[in-house]
Amino acid sequence: MRNALLIAGRELRSYLRSPLGWIVASAMLLLDGLLFQVGAMGGAKLSAQVLADFFYYASGITMIGAIALSMRLIAHEREKGTLVLINTAPIRDWEIIGGKFIALFTFIVGVTLLTAYMPALIFVNGKVSVAHILVGYGGIVLLAAAAISIGLFASAFARTQVIAAVLGAAILGVMLLLWMAAKVADPPVSSFVLALALHHERQRAFMNGVLRLDNVVYYVAVTYFFLLAAIKTMEARRWR
Amino acid sequence: MPRLFLSPTNPKRAAVIEIQALTKYYGDRKAVGPLSFSIAKGEIVGLLGLNGAGKTTTLRILACDLLPSSGSVRVDGLDVVDNPDDVRARVGYLPDHPPLYDEMTVAEYLLFAAKIRGLSGAEARKRVDEVTSATALRSVRDDVISTLSHGFRQRVGIAQAIVHKPQLLVLDEPISGLDPVQIVEMRELVRNLRHEHTTLISSHFLSEISETCDRLLVLRDGEIVASGTEEELSTRLLEGGSIIVTVRGDGAHAKRLLSSIKGVRSVEVGDGAHRGGVTTLRIDAERDIREDACRTLVLADIGILELTRSERELESIFLTLARPEGRAENGARA
Numbered sequence: 001m002r003n004a005l006l007i008a009g010r011e012l013r014s015y016l017r018s019p020l021g022w023i024v025a026s027a028m029l030l031l032d033g034l035l036f037q038v039g040a041m042g043g044a045k046l047s048a049q050v051l052a053d054f055f056y057y058a059s060g061i062t063m064i065g066a067i068a069l070s071m072r073l074i075a076h077e078r079e080k081g082t083l084v085l086i087n088t089a090p091i092r093d094w095e096i097i098g099g100k101f102i103a104l105f106t107f108i109v110g111v112t113l114l115t116a117y118m119p120a121l122i123f124v125n126g127k128v129s130v131a132h133i134l135v136g137y138g139g140i141v142l143l144a145a146a147a148i149s150i151g152l153f154a155s156a157f158a159r160t161q162v163i164a165a166v167l168g169a170a171i172l173g174v175m176l177l178l179w180m181a182a183k184v185a186d187p188p189v190s191s192f193v194l195a196l197a198l199h200h201e202r203q204r205a206f207m208n209g210v211l212r213l214d215n216v217v218y219y220v221a222v223t224y225f226f227l228l229a230a231i232k233t234m235e236a237r238r239w240r
Numbered sequence: 241m242p243r244l245f246l247s248p249t250n251p252k253r254a255a256v257i258e259i260q261a262l263t264k265y266y267g268d269r270k271a272v273g274p275l276s277f278s279i280a281k282g283e284i285v286g287l288l289g290l291n292g293a294g295k296t297t298t299l300r301i302l303a304c305d306l307l308p309s310s311g312s313v314r315v316d317g318l319d320v321v322d323n324p325d326d327v328r329a330r331v332g333y334l335p336d337h338p339p340l341y342d343e344m345t346v347a348e349y350l351l352f353a354a355k356i357r358g359l360s361g362a363e364a365r366k367r368v369d370e371v372t373s374a375t376a377l378r379s380v381r382d383d384v385i386s387t388l389s390h391g392f393r394q395r396v397g398i399a400q401a402i403v404h405k406p407q408l409l410v411l412d413e414p415i416s417g418l419d420p421v422q423i424v425e426m427r428e429l430v431r432n433l434r435h436e437h438t439t440l441i442s443s444h445f446l447s448e449i450s451e452t453c454d455r456l457l458v459l460r461d462g463e464i465v466a467s468g469t470e471e472e473l474s475t476r477l478l479e480g481g482s483i484i485v486t487v488r489g490d491g492a493h494a495k496r497l498l499s500s501i502k503g504v505r506s507v508e509v510g511d512g513a514h515r516g517g518v519t520t521l522r523i524d525a526e527r528d529i530r531e532d533a534c535r536t537l538v539l540a541d542i543g544i545l546e547l548t549r550s551e552r553e554l555e556s557i558f559l560t561l562a563r564p565e566g567r568a569e570n571g572a573r574a
Contacts, residue, residue, distance in 0.1 A: 006355050010341070017343040085339035085400065088303045089356040090325040 003091045007099025008106070015069070015107050025111045028065045032058055036118045047126030048209070051119055055136040055207040058115060059199065062140050063147045066108050067172055070151025071165040073100045074234070075158050093234045097227060101152055108144045112137070132209030139206020142219035146198065147172060149226035156233040172198070175222075198222070256281050256408050256438040257302065262311035264297050264462075271297045272462040273311065281407075284434055286449040287442040289459035290562050295442040296336065298459070299410050302440070303333035316407055329358055332406035332437070336413045338397025342386035346377055346396055349385060350403050357404035364403075371399045375429060391422035395429070402433065409437040415448045427452045446470070446558035458561045466561045473561075474549060483523045483530055484510070488543035491519030497536050503527040518545055 015021030035057035041050060074096075077083040086096055119133045154168035155161075175198040182194035194201060195218075202215050255278040263273030272294040279285050289295045300306040301313055304324045313320045315327045341349055347368055354364035372381045375395045380388060385396060394414060401409055415426050430452050433439060443449045450456065450470040458466040458473075466473055487494045491509055498507045503525050510520035523533065530547060537544050 003356055006352065010344075010352055014341065014343050081335065081337045082339040082341055084305060084333070084335050085353065086356065088305050088328055088331070088333045089353075090328040090358060091356055092325075 001095070001098075003089075003095040004098040004102060007086070007091075007096060008102040011073070011100055011103035012106060015103070020069070020072075021107065024065055024068055025107075025114075028061050028111050029114060031061050032115045032118065035061070036115075047122050047128045048132065050122055050126065051128050051132060051136065051209075052207040054118055055140065056203070058112065059140050059143050059203050059207075062108060062112055062144045063172065063199075065111065066104070066144050066147035067151045067165070067168050069104055069107070070148050071155055071161050071168055073104060073152050074155040074230075075161045075164040076155075079160055087238050093238060094231050097152060097156065097230045097234055101148060101227060104148050104152075105145055108148065109141055112140055112144065129209065135209045135211045136206055138211065139203055139215075142206075142216065142223075143199070143203060146219050146222040146226070149223045149230065150175070153226045153230040153233065156230040156237065176200075254281050255279060256283075256316055257440065258312070258314040258317075259298075260312040262298070262301065262313055263309045264294075264301060264306065265309045270462055272301075273309075275311070275459075275463060277457055277464060277467065279438060279440060281438050282434060283455060284430065284439045284441065284453045286453035286456045287440060287459060288444065288446060288449070288456055288558060288562060289442070290444055293444075293459040293562065294462035295444075295459055296412055297462075299333070299412050299440065299442055300335075302408070303331050303410050304328045305333070329404070330406055331408045331410060332401030332404065333410045334397045334401045334412060334414055336416065338393055339400075340385045340393060340396060343384065345382050345384055346372070346388075346399075347381045349396065350399055353400040354403045359404055367403050367405070371403050374402070374432070375399045376425070391418055391425070394418060394422075394426065398429065402437065405436065407438060409433060409439040411439065411441045413443055414441060415443060415445075423448070458558065460562050482549070483525065483533065484546070484548050485521045485523060485533060485537070485544065486518055486546040487521065487537060488518055488545065491521055493540065494519070494537060494542050495521060497540055497542075498523055498533055501525075501529050501532050501536060503529055 036054050039053060039057055045053070074083065077086070116133075116137075119128070119136075122128050150171050151164070151168040154171065155164040158164035158167055175196070178193050178197035179200035182190045182197065185193055202218055205212050205215055257277075257279040259278065260276050261273070262275040264271045275294070275298065287295050287298065297306060301308050301320065302315065304320050304327050307321065316330050318326050318330070320327050341352075344352070350368045350371060351364050354367050355361070359367060368381075372378050375398055377392070377395055377399055380392055385393070388396065394417075398411070398414060401411070411430070414430070415423050418426055430439065430441065441449050441453065446456075453470075455467065455469060456473065457464050485494070485498070495507050495509065498504060498521065505524045505526060507524075508522045510522050523529065530549070534544065534547055
């Protein structure tokens with residue numbers, strides 16, 4: 001675990017010292033603010049609906065931010081030749097992947113939490129429950145974990161950042177659009193496909209402040225699956 | 241093509257590297273092997289070969305960055321396939337491009353490199369102080385790596401390889417791309433490391449590492465075609481060759497005397513002869529006549545300023561051994 005935290009610490013500092021980290025954080029916050037003002041606050045709505053809309057937009061932006069940064073986690077190091085330092089150190093594959101995941105997860109969650117003033121603004125002219133806010137953020141955090149693990153797998157698999165970005169976006173896109181596939185399928189396949197969709201039904205409950213165990217288990221399972229795939233890919237690429 | 245195997249590892253000293261029948265294939269293409277050699281504790285050994293000879297592949301296998309296809313590779317008695325993490329802890333590896341994080345300072349980077357090799361915080365900080373001194377990096381230890389010159393970047397690369405006090409140091413072309421002053425400094429640095437580490441250095445220039453290494457292994461098409469000291473290889477292969485002598489005076493008397501030595505084919509006055517009261521002579525001989533030449537000139541009271549084997553000849557030893565036959569023929573046709 002010590003090695004995973006060492007890798008996480010170095011990775012996290014690299015976001016704060018490179019323009020890319022600041023650019024992605026600024027862009028995420030700017031878009032969150034604009035969409036909150038124009039989309040969520042637009043028109044006469046109930047406070048709970050404003051909050052649900054805010055979480056809808058914020059979840060999409062968080063996913064894009066997670067994929068944009070996750071493509072570089074392994075592939076960038078492979079391209080730059082710095083992966084050799086880690087590969088030739090007595091570190092386990094899970095520590096490398098775990099460290100990378102912890103770093104980006106911490107960064108994305110940190111940036112997402114900086115949007116907390118927006119739900120707080122609803123209290124000025126409206127009323128929402130704190131639990132609704134917490135559950136909504138919980139959904140975004142779980143979605144971010146799943147998106148980062150998908151991006152991390154793509155980054156471990158691909159030789160370049162560009163390929164990693166395309167692969168990560170493709171997997172994420174397919175998982176997002178599964179609800180559309182479910183529409184054209186017959187039961188029970190449609191129910192199964194719909195259950196696999198990353199955002200549609202799963203996030204709707206969180207957005208409305210409903211915490212359901214099956215949704216939590218789903219995101220944890222997706223994250224675990226892709227992290228495991230990333231570890232196995234790393235193992236195959238690192239030592240052959 | 242000749243194969244020369246001289247000066248084997250000293251059997252009295254424990255072998256840090258033992259390689260037996262190592263092969264490495266990339267798909268159907270053989271990159272290395274069958275390769276067998278051993279290196280004793282404290283030795284500095286040079287791995288010489290042209291591009292594609294298998295040097296980097298061999299070094300990557302030793303650093304546990306590549307899996308061998310077959311054969312046995314042991315570092316300090318540990319098999320690289322069975323105990324990769326234990327081997328990694330014992331090896332310091334500098335690849336051909338130093339693996340540096342540009343946004344970190346030198347001290348931060350070395351601290352990170354030390355900690356991921358298992359050193360505790362206090363130990364790592366102590367070692368960072370020691371290696372920045374040993375590699376003359378103190379003046380830049382708080383500088384960001386992206387601002388460093390190529391020479392300093394190579395030094396940081398070596399510092400990260402030795403920061404955990406590895407028994408085996410594997411350096412892949414550490415002198416490549418350095419200017420003449422940096423080359424001299426790098427040689428000095430590597431020589432100073434011999435007290436603490438067994439070192440394997442690769443290069444494709446004989447002159448770059450012949451002064452630094454105790455022994456040379458010449459690699460061609462993934463196999464060792466010669467091993468021994470530079471002196472042994474040159475004596476055996478050249479059986480004489482060219483010698484450069486710089487003497488005081490106009491050189492006419494020296495030329496006559498040197499021409500009379502048995503085995504001398506020709507003596508020519510070099511370019512820019514008799515400049516500043518000294519003359520450079522190039523002697524072509526069918527045997528090593530350095531001792532005879534020296535004795536003859538001293539007895540004749542001729543001042544000798546320099547007597548050395550031609551560097552061109554040293555490189556030709558290497559090319560003779562390392563160049564694949566196909567490439568030699570192509571070169572001849574061209």
